[in-house]
Amino acid sequence: xxxxxxxxxxxxxxxxxxxxxxxxxHLIALGIGAIIGAGIFVITGHAAATYAGPAVVFSFxxxxxxxxxxxxCYAEFAAMIPxxxxxxxxxxxxxxRFMAWFxxxxxxxxxxxxxxxxxxxxxxxxxxxxxxLGHPIPVALASAPLCVPTDVHCPTYxxxxxxxxxxxxxxxxxxxxxxxxxxxIIFISLVLIVGVHLSANFNILMVSIKLAIVLxxxxxxxxxVVAANHTPFVVPNTGEWGQFGWSGVLRATGVIFFAYIGFxxxxxxxxxxxxxxxxxxxxxxxxxxxxxxxxxxxxxxxxGLASYKTLNVTYPVSEAVAAIPATAWLAQIVNVGAIVxxxxxxxxxxxxxxxIFYAMSKDGMIPxxxxxxxxxxxxxxxxxxxxxxxxxxxxxxxxxDILGELVSIGTLLAFVIVCLGVMVLRFTKPRALxxxxxxxxxxVAPLGMIMCGAMMAWLPLDTWLRLIGWTIIGLLIFAFxxxxxxxxxxxxIKETPAE
Numbered sequence: 195x196x197x198x199x200x201x202x203x204x205x206x207x208x209x210x211x212x213x214x215x216x217x218x219x220h221l222i223a224l225g226i227g228a229i230i231g232a233g234i235f236v237i238t239g240h241a242a243a244t245y246a247g248p249a250v251v252f253s254f255x256x257x258x259x260x261x262x263x264x265x266x267c268y269a270e271f272a273a274m275i276p277x278x279x280x281x282x283x284x285x286x287x288x289x290x291r292f293m294a295w296f297x298x299x300x301x302x303x304x305x306x307x308x309x310x311x312x313x314x315x316x317x318x319x320x321x322x323x324x325x326x327l328g329h330p331i332p333v334a335l336a337s338a339p340l341c342v343p344t345d346v347h348c349p350t351y352x353x354x355x356x357x358x359x360x361x362x363x364x365x366x367x368x369x370x371x372x373x374x375x376x377x378x379i380i381f382i383s384l385v386l387i388v389g390v391h392l393s394a395n396f397n398i399l400m401v402s403i404k405l406a407i408v409l410x411x412x413x414x415x416x417x418x419v420v421a422a423n424h425t426p427f428v429v430p431n432t433g434e435w436g437q438f439g440w441s442g443v444l445r446a447t448g449v450i451f452f453a454y455i456g457f458x459x460x461x462x463x464x465x466x467x468x469x470x471x472x473x474x475x476x477x478x479x480x481x482x483x484x485x486x487x488x489x490x491x492x493x494x495x496x497x498g499l500a501s502y503k504t505l506n507v508t509y510p511v512s513e514a515v516a517a518i519p520a521t522a523w524l525a526q527i528v529n530v531g532a533i534v535x536x537x538x539x540x541x542x543x544x545x546x547x548x549x550i551f552y553a554m555s556k557d558g559m560i561p562x563x564x565x566x567x568x569x570x571x572x573x574x575x576x577x578x579x580x581x582x583x584x585x586x587x588x589x590x591x592x593x594x595d596i597l598g599e600l601v602s603i604g605t606l607l608a609f610v611i612v613c614l615g616v617m618v619l620r621f622t623k624p625r626a627l628x629x630x631x632x633x634x635x636x637x638v639a640p641l642g643m644i645m646c647g648a649m650m651a652w653l654p655l656d657t658w659l660r661l662i663g664w665t666i667i668g669l670l671i672f673a674f675x676x677x678x679x680x681x682x683x684x685x686x687i688k689e690t691p692a693e
Contacts, residue, residue: 217468217469217473218469218472218473218476218477219398220398221460221473221474221476221477221481222460222476222477222480222481222484223398223401224460224477224481224542224545225460225477225478225480225481225482225485226401226405226481226484226485227400227401227404227538227539227541227542229453229454229455229481229482229485230401230404230405230408230485230488230489230535230539231312231404231453231535231536231538231539234408234453234488234489234492234493234511235315235319235509235510235511235532235535235536236311236312236315236318236508236509236510236536237315237449237450237453238250238450238453238489238492238493238496238505238510238511239496239505239506239507239510239511239513239514240449240505240506240510241253241446241449241450242446242493242496242497242502242505242510243502243503243504243505243506244446244449244506245436245437245438245442245443245445245446245449246429246438246442246443246445246446247426247427247428247429247438247442247497247502248423248424248427248428248429248494248497248498248502249427249428249429249440249442249443250443250446250450250493250497250502251490251493251494251497252428252443253443253444253446253447253450254450254453254486254489254490254493255486255490256443256444256447256645257447257450257451257453257454257649258454258482258486258489258490259645260447260451260609260642260645260646260649261451261454261482261486261609262479262482262483262486263613263638263639263641263642263645263646264609264612264613264642264646265478265479265482266479266632266633266638266642267612267613267615267616267632267635267638267639267642268281268284268478268612269474269475269478269479269630269632270475270616270628270630270631270632270635271284271287271612271615271616272460272474272475272478272630273472273474273475273628273629273630274287274626274627274628274629274630275287281297281298281301281608281609281611281612282294282297282298282301282550282553282554283553284612284615285297285298285611285612285615286557287615287619288615288618288619288622289611289614289615289618291557291559291676291677291680292672292677293611294557294559295554295559295668295672295676296665296668296669296672297607297608297611298550298553298554298559299664299665299668299671299672300604300607300608300661300664300665300668301547301550301604301608302547302550302551302668303604303661303664304455304604304605304608305543305544305546305547305550305581306547306581306584306585306588307588307604308455308543308605309379309540309543309544309547309581309585309589310375310379310585310586310588310589310592311589312536312539312540312543313372313375313376313378313379313536313540313585313586313589314338314372314375314508314589314592314593315508315532315536316374316375316378316532316533316536316537316540317336317337317372317374317375317378317508317589318507318508318509319508319509319512319528319529319532319533319536320374320378320533321336321374322509322512322529323526323529323530323533326526326529331373331374333369334368334369334370335369335370335371335372335373336369336372336373336374337367337369337372338367338369338371338372338590338591338592338593339366339367339368339369339370339371339591340364340365340366340367340591340592340593341364341365341366341367341593348365348367349365349366349367349368350364350365371590371591372589372590372591373590375586375589375590376586376589376590378537378540378589379540379544379582379585379586379589380582380586382537382540382541382544382582383544383578383579383581383582385541386541386544386545386548386573386578387568387571387573387575387578387579388571388573400534400535400537400538400541401535401538403531403534403535404531404534404535404538406531407527407528407530407531407535408488408492408531408535409488410524410527411492411495411511411515411521411524411528412488412491412492412495414515414521414524415495415496415498415499415514415515415521415524416491416495418498418499418518418520418521419494419495419498419499420498420499420518421498423497423498423499423500423501423502424497424498428440428443429442429502436652436654444648444649444652445652445653445654447649447652448603448606448649448650448651448652448653449653451605451606451649453489454482454485454486454605455543455605460474460477460478460481472629475629475630492511495514496510496511496514497514499514499515499517499518499521500513500514500517500518501517504517509529509532511528511532512524512525512526512528512529512532515528544578544581544582544585547581547585548573548574548577548578548581549574551564551565551574551577551580551581552564552565552567552574552577555577556681557680557681558676558679558680558681559672559675559676559679559680560671560675560676561675563576563577564576564577564580565577603650603653603657603658603660603661604661604664606646606647606649606650607646607650607661609642609646610642610643610646610647610650612642613639613640613642613643613646614639614643616632616635616639617635617636617639617640620635
């Protein structure tokens with residue numbers, strides 16, 4: 195039904211199609227740009243303080259292993275099907291339109307919520323830096339107006355609420371909206387409209403600054419880790435599953451999995467790569483391996499410099515380095531690094547979302563305007579504008595914890611489907627040309643499904659309820675629009691001749 199030809203989506207190669215300008219360095223930088231960001235600068239503190247304590251290091255290792263299995267499956271698909279769309283396109287190639295819509299709709303949730311989450315985290319560092327410069331942002335314009343009662347800072351806080359009770363007792367913080375987060379999304383959207391090559395070069399610059407600061411914090415912080423902050427390393431369980439202990443480590447794995455979606459964004463940009471069959475697998479696996487090591491080192495340093503109990507803030511890295519005099523000089527450098535680094539994450543995520551919409555529009559699943567490419571800049575500009583508007587609304591109104599967990603569950607579901615799709619295609623198209631083959635696929639793909647499925651199961655119930663609500667909305671759109679307007683396959687799988 196769908197698949198790959200030597201010149202992918204040849205019938206779309208008109209003057210307004212996407213421009214293949216990205217090399218392997220751009221793709222690795224896109225991956226690192228998305229992966230190293232909120233996971234280190236924001237989510238690490240939340241996961242350590244709420245679920246895992248210092249043992250969040252193990253959570254990153256487990257999540258990284260699950261990502262490695264899924265990443266190997268992604269790499270096979272990305273080399274076979276080097277077109278925009280990522281897991282949506284791969285699912286269309288193996289399981290048909292309905293499953294493709296299902297996964298595409300969840301990718302929409304993933305990228306929209308992810309960009310909004312990172313923008314909210316960026317806002318915390320930006321506010322802290324502006325206050326340091328003597329120009330504090332008014333409180334009414336510095337945070338989301340909504341909050342959940344499981345947050346101790348929420349006026350309706352009640353730790354005893356069930357998931358359903360928490361959803362029905364959303365509180366108001368008294369603020370108007372998160373102005374810095376909204377401003378960042380608008381700026382990044384404009385950069386993406388101008389052109390993907392400019393965006394990618396801009397991203398490489400931001401990633402270089404971010405990596406330098408991450409390495410500086412690790413190098414400066416390791417000699418000053420306080421042993422008492424790592425004792426005990428695995429905090430005793432409170433008596434409730436998921437609240438510290440090893441069950442907390444597992445639950446934190448599902449939460450911080452959000453930090454690993456960068457290699458997924460690499461595959462989304464496959465149609466704009468110069469040599470996608472070679473460069474996209476390198477970009478996926480290279481960025482994943484580099485970032486997993488850095489995540490583990492960074493989380494070890496953060497929980498060693500400061501007590502994990504103090505890190506449930508939107509700026510945990512600067513909070514940690516400021517905790518002891520020997521590293522306090524790093525605080526403002528970290529704030530600058532986070533401002534630059536998190537901006538690069540938002541860039542990659544918004545790029546990914548607009549390309550998902552582009553692919554779905556070309557297949558008739560959503561209206562044609564999402565697939566319209568600018569005559570001068572050769573980017574899906576209308577899709578980028580619409581994505582930016584929705585992401586800005588989410589970032590301006592919703593709190594960080596709701597957004598982060600929505601991203602994790604949408605991402606994990608996409609990874610499960612990709613691992614399944616690789617196995618399905620080995621049966622249905624055994625002679626398909628595979629420039630990159632997942633090694634030990636009958637071990638790697640099932641392990642990817644099991645680990646990603648388990649991390650979904652470890653997420654809180656209210657996250658599942660939000661996913662169910664989002665899925666119902668998607669199914670209605672598919673029934674009334676996508677199913678009726680879906681087009682014939684735009685490409686076919688190329689196979690080696692039978693002997």
